[in-house]
Amino acid sequence: MVARFFLRLSDYGSAIQFLVLSHCNDEAFQLAQQHGQMDSYADIISSEATQEDYQSIALYFQGQNKHLQAGKFFHKSGQYSKALKHFLKCPNTDDNLAIEMAIETVGQAKDESLTNQLIDYLMGESDGMPKDAKYLFRLYMGLLQYREAACTAIIIAREEQSAGNYRNAHDMLFSMYTELQTQKIRIPAEMNTNLMILHSYILVKIHVKRGEHLKAARMLIRVSNNISKFPSHIVPILTSAVIECHRAGLRNSSFSFAAMLMRPEYRHNIDPKYRKKIETMVRRPDTSEIEEESTPCPYCGFMLPQCELICPGCKNNLPYCIATGHHMLKDDWSVCPHCEFPALYSQLILLLETESVCPMCSETLSVNQVEKMDDCSSFLHPDQSEH
Numbered sequence: 001m002v003a004r005f006f007l008r009l010s011d012y013g014s015a016i017q018f019l020v021l022s023h024c025n026d027e028a029f030q031l032a033q034q035h036g037q038m039d040s041y042a043d044i045i046s047s048e049a050t051q052e053d054y055q056s057i058a059l060y061f062q063g064q065n066k067h068l069q070a071g072k073f074f075h076k077s078g079q080y081s082k083a084l085k086h087f088l089k090c091p092n093t094d095d096n097l098a099i100e101m102a103i104e105t106v107g108q109a110k111d112e113s114l115t116n117q118l119i120d121y122l123m124g125e126s127d128g129m130p131k132d133a134k135y136l137f138r139l140y141m142g143l144l145q146y147r148e149a150a151c152t153a154i155i156i157a158r159e160e161q162s163a164g165n166y167r168n169a170h171d172m173l174f175s176m177y178t179e180l181q182t183q184k185i186r187i188p189a190e191m192n193t194n195l196m197i198l199h200s201y202i203l204v205k206i207h208v209k210r211g212e213h214l215k216a217a218r219m220l221i222r223v224s225n226n227i228s229k230f231p232s233h234i235v236p237i238l239t240s241a242v243i244e245c246h247r248a249g250l251r252n253s254s255f256s257f258a259a260m261l262m263r264p265e266y267r268h269n270i271d272p273k274y275r276k277k278i279e280t281m282v283r284r285p286d287t288s289e290i291e292e293e294s295t296p297c298p299y300c301g302f303m304l305p306q307c308e309l310i311c312p313g314c315k316n317n318l319p320y321c322i323a324t325g326h327h328m329l330k331d332d333w334s335v336c337p338h339c340e341f342p343a344l345y346s347q348l349i350l351l352l353e354t355e356s357v358c359p360m361c362s363e364t365l366s367v368n369q370v371e372k373m374d375d376c377s378s379f380l381h382p383d384q385s386e387h
């Protein structure tokens with residue numbers, strides 16, 4: 001009766017709702033089918049539905065060639081293989097919802113042949129178009145195959161890095177690092193090192209902007225010593241290293257990077273603005289160098305240069321400060337409240353005078369959110385990273 005009332009008003013949504021409430025799902029389904037109201041029927045029935053209801057909806061959408069919806073309801077009815085088939089037929093959209101759903105489906109199906117189908121699709125074997133590799137990473141995470149996930153993460157970041165997209169590579173490594181950490185998966189040493197080097201590169205820009213040329217120079221030395229990881233910007237990075245080191249009184253380092261730039265494969269690409277100056281430096285070397293300040297190892301107290309990250313005393317890899325790139329100190333410990341990466345308390349406070357986000361996770365951060373920690377022992381794990 002009531003349903004007919006709504007029908008007379010052409011208010012199909014309410015009619016369907018009424019039928020579902022009265023447990024007349026078949027009638028509701030037919031009504032939805034007749035009047036093209038399947039989306040609202042699916043919405044209304046969502047929590048009450050049986051597998052058969054989901055299947056009917058899925059078949060309806062299949063008939064309409066609406067692959068995303070068909071996949072969604074086959075997924076709900078537990079028919080993973082059909083669901084995947086539809087998701088993989090979806091045109092690529094900006095939000096890539098179909099790929100996300102395909103990953104979820106395969107994660108639940110735990111069926112090797114479905115997994116391989118999706119991997120082929122993501123690798124572009126089926127249509128010649130490789131998909132964004134972050135989906136491959138998610139798929140492996142979803143399948144609890146953490147080792148494969150970590151390898152994928154390293155490969156993706158390496159590609160971004162060699163294309164010169166250092167900020168992207170950094171942010172990608174960072175987000176995958178946190179995902180692995182949340183799952184309590186050991187972070188591969190290579191991933192750790194790459195993130196540290198990329199972070200050092202990001203810090204150079206911040207230090208230069210803040211006029212902290214000695215700190216910038218130290219980070220440029222670290223980056224330049226790993227210059228093979230920055231193949232698209234070898235000459236500009238070495239040039240900055242020469243200039244910043246010279247300015248900061250690290251003349252010997254400046255000289256050795258200047259000498260590297262004299263190699264025939266680099267020499268002609270030096271910015272003409274600096275070429276003369278650099279050539280003169282190489283001809284008349286100045287080998288004076290300000291000594292790097294030494295600070296104690298947080299594990300064993302051994303005094304080592306503040307930018308060294310492996311302790312010669314106890315051989316541990318030392319955690320580094322996200323504000324400076326220096327190794328951490330036991331009595332100056334704080335963490336970013338968002339990403340929990342460590343920072344020297346005094347240095348992070350200084351940095352936040354001019355910066356408003358965490359240099360690691362880019363979340364908004366202000367001085368009053370940072371606390372000095374009395375006990376940092378929970379952050380100190382004697383070496384357990386892979387070598």
Ligand SMILES: [Zn+2]
Nearest residue numbers: 297300311314
């Ligand atoms: Zn030590």
Ligand SMILES: [Zn+2]
Nearest residue numbers: 336339358361
């Ligand atoms: Zn952070």
